[in-house]
Amino acid sequence: MVDITINGLPCKAREGITILTAAKEAGFTIPTLCFLEGTTPQGACRACVVEVEGFAALAASCSTPVNNGMVIHTNTKRVRNARRDVVELMLSEHSGDCQTCVRSTDCELLTLAQNLGIRNISFTGESLKNTIDSSTPALSRDPGKCIKCRRCVTICHDIQHVGAISAQFRGYDTVIGPAFSRPMDSVACVQCGQCAAVCPTGSITEITHIEAVWKAIDDPARHVVVQTAPAIRAALGECFGYEPGTLVTGKMVTALREIGFDAVFDTNFTADLTIIEEGSELLKRLEDALVHGKEVALPQYTSCSPGWIKYAEYFHPEILPNISSCKSPQQMFGALAKTYYAQKIGVDPADMTVVSIMPCTAKKFEAQRPEMNSSGYQDVDYVLTTRELGDMIKMAGIDFLSLPDQKMDAPFGISTGAADIFANTGGVMEAALRTVYALVTGRILPAEGLHIKPLAGLEGIKTAEVTLTDTVDRWRFLEGVTARVAVAHGLGNASELIERIKETGEVFHFIEVMTCPGGCIGGGGQPRFTTDDVRRARIDAIYREDEGRELRQSHDNPYITQIYEEFLKSPLGEKSHHLLHTTYEERETVEML
Amino acid sequence: MISASEHKVDHLMESLKPGHEPDETALFPVIDDIITSYHGQGGALIPVLQTIQNMLGYLPENSLRYVSKAMKIPFSEVTGVVSFYSFFSTQPRGTYLIRVCMGTACYVRGGNEVLEAITRELGIRVGETSDDHQFSLEVGRCFGACGLAPVVMVNDTVHQRVKPSKVRELIAQYQQAAAEKMEAAL
Incomplete structure (x- = not known):
C-alpha cells in the first residue's frame, strides 16, 4: 500500500x-x-x-x-480547462449529427461535453468527412464520427485476436479502419460487433433492419413471426432504465405483440432442439471412435455462435471438421418456421417473414449466409439487436415499464431452463451435459442445482470432468468413461485453448466456444455499456430464469418430442440433416492480389 | 542489412520488370529469409519492411500481405505501420527520391517554400513520381539534422540550408547525373 x-x-x-x-x-x-x-x-x-x-x-x-x-x-482550474480544451478539439473535427444520431442518448462524447459544461467550441478547423462504410451485413463504420480513442482496435486485437482494424495513416489523416482504410468487406472481420459495443460515439454501429421489419409488419399480406434469443430477456430492460440483470421476459412478449408480430416465439425452443441434435452428434462421434474404431474429429466444438464460426473459418480452418454440423438455434428456427410451422398453420412460406431478436451483430451476417435457405427461402429474413428492439418499442409508443407479463405462443414458444442458459458462457455445455448424462445413464446429472460449478463464471478458459457410470444398454460402451469438457469465451481465449490442445495434446471430448466475453449476454448487440459487473448481473438473471422453470432438461420439452414425432422423425435423421445441419468453408485471412 | 541468400536476391532482381510488381515466386522466398533472420526478435516488423523496401525501392502490396501472413501480424497493423512512417512507400519510386523535411525546425526556416519550389520545378506533387521515372517527391518528418535546416534529402545525400532560389541548380545536378548514366548505358 x-x-x-x-x-x-x-x-x-x-x-x-x-x-x-x-x-x-x-x-x-x-x-x-x-x-x-x-x-x-x-x-x-x-x-x-x-x-x-x-x-x-x-x-x-x-x-x-x-x-x-x-x-x-x-x-483544479488547470485540469478543468485542459479537459475542456481536449474535448473541444475533438468536437471541432467531429462530424456529428447529434439530433438524429443513433447514439444521441448514450454518446459518451456528448455526455462528456455536457458534463464539462462546454457551451461553445473555441477552435475552428477542418471537419472530418462522413464516409459511411456499410459493405458488410452487420456493421457500419463512419470515420467522420471517430475520435480515435482506439477502444475498437484494442478489443478487436487484444480480446478477439481478429485484428480487422487498426490506426491507418498519420496525424490529422489518421483513420481507424481496415488496411489502407478500405471497406470492411475486404478484410477478415468476424462481425462480432464488439467494436460497436465499445465505441463511445456513433462511429461504429450495427446496420439496422428496423425499417425493413416495420415494412413487413405493416403489410397485411405477410405473416411475421419473431424469435427472441435467450440473452435478450436479461438485458432489454436496460434500454428502459432497469438495472442490469432485471428479467423482463413477460413484458418483452407483450411488447412484441403490441408492435404487431403475428406470432411471438422463442429461440429457446431451437436451443433445446440444438441440444438434442448436438448431443446426438457427440454421442455418434464417440461411438464411431470407440466402438467402430473410425477416425473421427474430436473434440467436438459447439456451433451456436456465428462470430466463432467465421473466426474458425478464417483463423483455424484445421478444426472445421471438429465443429458440430448443427446450425445455430437462430437458423434452426428459421428453417423450421418456414417448413413445419408454415405447413401447420397453412401459410405459404413465401408470405412469411422471420425476424430474430439477437444480442448479436454476427447473426445479421449468419442469416445472410448463402447456405441458410434450406426452407427454399432465406430462412431468417431480418435480425434486430437488443438495442434495435428497444428502439422499436419506443417508436411504437409503448410504455414498457407498465406492460403486463404475457407468455409466448406454442409450439415454438415452449422451452426449458437448459435453453435459457445458452445465453451465458458455460451454459451450452451445461445444457448439453444435462441431456447427454441423462440419456447415457438414465439418471439426472448429479450436480447441485444442475449447475456445473467449474464451468460458471468469467474465467476465460474453464474445464470440467464428468464420469459416466451405470450406463444404460444403448450406451454401454461409455461405461466408466470420463468426459472432459472445456469452455472458452472471447475469441482470444478460444484461440489460446486451440493452441494449448495442439501443444499439449490435452484430451477433451466437447468444447463450447462463445465469441463474446461472457457469452451472448455480453454480445455486440446488447445495451451499452457492458462491463464485467453488468455481465455478472445478466448471468445471475439467466440462472434465475433457468432455476424458476419446471422443466430444466432439453429432452423434457414436450414440443421437442412432438416435432420429432410429427416431422423430424429422429435426431440426425434425413430431415434433420437437411434442415438443421450445415457445412463450413475455409476463408483466407489475407488474400494475395 | 539484407539477410536473404544472394542467389535468391539475384533471381528476384532479374525477375523485376519495370512497371510490374515483382514475381511472387521470386519475392516470397526472399521475404522468408529476411523474416527468418529476425526470428524471435520482438519488434521485427519495421526492420523487415525496411529491408524489403531497400531492396525493391518500395513495398508492393503483396509483399505486405505476405509479411502479414508469415509473421502472423494482422494486415491492418502492417499497413498501419507502413502508412504511418513517411519513409515507407507502397508506390514504385523514381531513381532519385527527394524528401523535403517538414519537421518543426525546417518548417520554421522555410521548408515549405523549398517544397513549393521543387513542386514547381518538377511539375509533380508530394507522393508523385515524374513521368520519366527520374524523381519522386515526398515530405519527411525530421531527419535529425535540425541545425542544418531547412534540409532536403535526395536518396541518401543530405542537402543543408537549401534556399528556394537554389532548387533549380540542385535538381539540374541530378538531371545531369541521370543523363550521364543513360549515355553510359547506351
Whole structure:
C-alpha cells in the first residue's frame, strides 16, 4: 500500500494501480473516453488528465501509476480547462449529427461535453468527412464520427485476436479502419460487433433492419413471426432504465405483440432442439471412435455462435471438421418456421417473414449466409439487436415499464431452463451435459442445482470432468468413461485453448466456444455499456430464469418430442440433416492480389 | 542489412520488370529469409519492411500481405505501420527520391517554400513520381539534422540550408547525373 492525497484527502492505495482507479476507489470521479476496463490503457484521449504536485505536465490518470506520497488534484482550474480544451478539439473535427444520431442518448462524447459544461467550441478547423462504410451485413463504420480513442482496435486485437482494424495513416489523416482504410468487406472481420459495443460515439454501429421489419409488419399480406434469443430477456430492460440483470421476459412478449408480430416465439425452443441434435452428434462421434474404431474429429466444438464460426473459418480452418454440423438455434428456427410451422398453420412460406431478436451483430451476417435457405427461402429474413428492439418499442409508443407479463405462443414458444442458459458462457455445455448424462445413464446429472460449478463464471478458459457410470444398454460402451469438457469465451481465449490442445495434446471430448466475453449476454448487440459487473448481473438473471422453470432438461420439452414425432422423425435423421445441419468453408485471412 | 541468400536476391532482381510488381515466386522466398533472420526478435516488423523496401525501392502490396501472413501480424497493423512512417512507400519510386523535411525546425526556416519550389520545378506533387521515372517527391518528418535546416534529402545525400532560389541548380545536378548514366548505358 502507498499513501497518497487526492483533493486534500489522505488515502491508501494498492501499489501499482493507476491514479484513475485509486481516485475511483476513494470516491472521486474522473472523466474518461478511451479507457476500457480490463485492457491496457491507451492514454490516447487525455480526457482523464489530473494535476500531480511536482509534475510539470498534467498526467493522464488512466495510465499513471500511483507513487508513495503523491499529491493529486482532480478538480483544479488547470485540469478543468485542459479537459475542456481536449474535448473541444475533438468536437471541432467531429462530424456529428447529434439530433438524429443513433447514439444521441448514450454518446459518451456528448455526455462528456455536457458534463464539462462546454457551451461553445473555441477552435475552428477542418471537419472530418462522413464516409459511411456499410459493405458488410452487420456493421457500419463512419470515420467522420471517430475520435480515435482506439477502444475498437484494442478489443478487436487484444480480446478477439481478429485484428480487422487498426490506426491507418498519420496525424490529422489518421483513420481507424481496415488496411489502407478500405471497406470492411475486404478484410477478415468476424462481425462480432464488439467494436460497436465499445465505441463511445456513433462511429461504429450495427446496420439496422428496423425499417425493413416495420415494412413487413405493416403489410397485411405477410405473416411475421419473431424469435427472441435467450440473452435478450436479461438485458432489454436496460434500454428502459432497469438495472442490469432485471428479467423482463413477460413484458418483452407483450411488447412484441403490441408492435404487431403475428406470432411471438422463442429461440429457446431451437436451443433445446440444438441440444438434442448436438448431443446426438457427440454421442455418434464417440461411438464411431470407440466402438467402430473410425477416425473421427474430436473434440467436438459447439456451433451456436456465428462470430466463432467465421473466426474458425478464417483463423483455424484445421478444426472445421471438429465443429458440430448443427446450425445455430437462430437458423434452426428459421428453417423450421418456414417448413413445419408454415405447413401447420397453412401459410405459404413465401408470405412469411422471420425476424430474430439477437444480442448479436454476427447473426445479421449468419442469416445472410448463402447456405441458410434450406426452407427454399432465406430462412431468417431480418435480425434486430437488443438495442434495435428497444428502439422499436419506443417508436411504437409503448410504455414498457407498465406492460403486463404475457407468455409466448406454442409450439415454438415452449422451452426449458437448459435453453435459457445458452445465453451465458458455460451454459451450452451445461445444457448439453444435462441431456447427454441423462440419456447415457438414465439418471439426472448429479450436480447441485444442475449447475456445473467449474464451468460458471468469467474465467476465460474453464474445464470440467464428468464420469459416466451405470450406463444404460444403448450406451454401454461409455461405461466408466470420463468426459472432459472445456469452455472458452472471447475469441482470444478460444484461440489460446486451440493452441494449448495442439501443444499439449490435452484430451477433451466437447468444447463450447462463445465469441463474446461472457457469452451472448455480453454480445455486440446488447445495451451499452457492458462491463464485467453488468455481465455478472445478466448471468445471475439467466440462472434465475433457468432455476424458476419446471422443466430444466432439453429432452423434457414436450414440443421437442412432438416435432420429432410429427416431422423430424429422429435426431440426425434425413430431415434433420437437411434442415438443421450445415457445412463450413475455409476463408483466407489475407488474400494475395 | 539484407539477410536473404544472394542467389535468391539475384533471381528476384532479374525477375523485376519495370512497371510490374515483382514475381511472387521470386519475392516470397526472399521475404522468408529476411523474416527468418529476425526470428524471435520482438519488434521485427519495421526492420523487415525496411529491408524489403531497400531492396525493391518500395513495398508492393503483396509483399505486405505476405509479411502479414508469415509473421502472423494482422494486415491492418502492417499497413498501419507502413502508412504511418513517411519513409515507407507502397508506390514504385523514381531513381532519385527527394524528401523535403517538414519537421518543426525546417518548417520554421522555410521548408515549405523549398517544397513549393521543387513542386514547381518538377511539375509533380508530394507522393508523385515524374513521368520519366527520374524523381519522386515526398515530405519527411525530421531527419535529425535540425541545425542544418531547412534540409532536403535526395536518396541518401543530405542537402543543408537549401534556399528556394537554389532548387533549380540542385535538381539540374541530378538531371545531369541521370543523363550521364543513360549515355553510359547506351
